[in-house]
Amino acid sequence: MQLFGEQSAPLIGIDISSAAVKVLQLSKSAGRYRVEHYAVEPLPANPTGDKSAVQTEVIGAAIKRAVAKSGSKSKHAAVAISGSSVITKVITVTGGVDDQAMEEQVFDEASNHIPYQMEEVSLDFEVLGPIPNTESVQVMIAAARTENVEARQAELEIAGLEAKVVDVEVFALENAFKLIFNQLDIPAGGLTAVVDIGANLTTLNVIKEGRSIYSREQVFGGKQLSEEIMRRYGLSFSESGAAKKLGGLPESYESEVLEPFKEGVAQQISRLLQFFYSGSDYSRVDQIVLAGGTASIAGLDQVVEQHLGVSTMTANPIASMTVSPRVQAHALAADAPALLIACGLALRSFD
Structure with a gap:
């Protein structure tokens, strides 16, 4: 399972918080994004704190309702797990090696930083770049307990969807940050x-x-x-x-x-x-x-x-996007500050 993931097919970005499921699907034309599908579906009080099968069913059913409400026909989704259940760390390994050697190095070094058995963990990594004047490179690792990744997959399966990307919320936020960067001072x-x-x-x-x-x-x-x-x-x-x-x-x-x-x-x-x-x-x-x-x-x-x-502003990641006629523009605008993570996940379609 990829925690960073690369996709070309349209993905539904699905942000699951303790209070609601937020669904967003984007398209891109001439360098501009368009909101094709969107919906927000409330969840019963704090289901994500409980990992029981019952709560997996509750969240899965809410995702299904949200996708139906949005009108999206896509069966592929990008979803995230919360930062508190993910270990992220920048490590240093030797550069200039092939992919397999890099992977072996990363897994060896990662085992020194992760407080779980490696067989219990889903791990992915991204090479950030070389360290000047050395033969080393910096690598960002992201590790989550496999049971947390599988729980997200199970919730999507109940909704009839496939998890093409399981992301980390902070990386989805970084991905969405470019949508608001031009609004900053x-x-x-x-x-x-x-x-x-x-x-x-x-x-x-x-x-x-x-x-x-x-x-x-x-x-x-x-x-x-x-x-x-x-x-x-x-x-x-x-x-x-x-x-x-x-x-x-x-x-x-x-x-x-x-x-x-x-x-x-x-x-x-x-x-x-x-x-x-x-x-x-x-x-x-x-x-x-x-x-x-x-x-x-x-x-x-x-x-x-x-x-x-x-200086303080309210996030509006959809400010420069166009909106499909099928989307309720007024409701979308009202929910915009809550859609940063969903936007970051939906953008995985274009990685």
Whole structure:
């Protein structure tokens, strides 16, 4: 199983988070991407934390519904496993050897860095390039327990799909980063903090020259806002989720619930960045990019920018794409900040 994967046939990018399945398929013409198919399908509360066969069925069924809703007929998919279940590392090996010798070197060296038996692991690698003035090359390895890769394959099989690429979320993010790069205002060699705020987890990736140099997760997300709406207004979880998107809450919601939540998001981002600064030679990032479903909250970018004193924008990976008439453009635009990983996976069609 390829963790980096190369494809030419159209792939459906399928991003599976704890709260939803996001499906996206792209085409490319004259150097420009077009959104051909897209859908978002909610998942029952936090199924991905449970690896039981029942939850595999639940996720598989949700993928099937999402693909049907999107209208895609493709049977090939690119899917990702989360960073927390993947070991990535840059290692050094001797260059100038044939493919088989390179593979043997990488596997030998990788076994020194992976805390599992190698027979339990799916491993792939990518040669990053030579180290100046040496005969060595740097190689990025990605290793995941085979059971995690097989779980993703099983979920897709339930939906009638084949996993052509099993990627790693951080690599999918790097792949999608080029879609937003022209929207950034950073100096050459500058640092971009991509903060993906999901339902349950907030993930910080610090990107330098297109590669993630730091990643950290924190348990915090949009679910906290939903729970506060439930508590305040006596709504069910699904009702609170709908009210967040569609409105209809009392006037006091804005000042008593939403604004404090936005400030809480800014504090969480500040805390994540402090972890990065304390463990690196850096003391500042040049720009913050908000992604994930929670990033769609109006004015959140302004609150973060004000609190942290760093230019902040909301991710829009589809900004320069055209859209098929069959796609609901308004819904797609609303979901755009949550589609970074799905975009990165869909782009594997063109590797």
